[in-house]
Amino acid sequence: MLEDRRIDAPEDPYATYIGSDFAEEGRKSALEMCKLLEGSAKKNVVELVGNVGSSAAKDRGQGFREKMGTCGITITQSQTANWDATEGKGVMEAFLKKSKDIQGVFAQNDEMGLGAALAIKEAGLKPGVDVKILTVDATAGAFKAMIAGDVNTVVECNPLLAPQVYDAALKALNGEKLPKWVPSQEGVFYAKDAATILPTRKY
Secondary structure, three states: EEEOOOOOOOOOOOOOOEEEOOHHHHHHHHHHHHOOOOOOOOOOEOOOOOEOOOHHHHHHHHHHHHHHHHHOOEEEEEEEEOOOOHHHHHHHHHHHHHOOOOOEEEEEOOHHHHHHHHHHHHHHOOOOOOOEEEEOOOOHHHHHHHHHHHOOEEOOOOOOOOHHHHHHHHHHHHHOOOEEEEEEEEEEHHHHHHHHHHOOOOO
């Protein structure tokens, strides 16, 4: 049984893979960004990308592009920040020096988004208001940023897979045929609900 990450191997040796649908996280992100930018004359979005070549970075980027045309989003700048807050801040600073005509930030993880929020503040703009920020993961830090008003929306990437793994293992041991992929259970969270939900979060 595989958990969280796939392997480059035939499917026969394992019963199932339990993990995130990174492309679906990207698609959700684009649709949520459409909501954030509804009514905006321009929908210029910059993208902070995770480690180049990682499945999460590739699939989230691809998924976002599949749905961003729904409301006319344009990705004006895209660059890796290696899942890191400090690098996210630096990349966002570079984006803003090139152009402040940015309505949204799609950060492929929370840390890069938090870094971007700092850069936006230092540029004299208000994150979450002047520039909408959407991040992926849903860690406690992202919830605190939503409460502070710096981040608008967070798409979950759920690492707490043990209950699903346990259920799948029992089914496999009992001879039940499992699908080759069981997507992890993930949601979308909004700033208006963050203060209520944060105490219930486990990561």
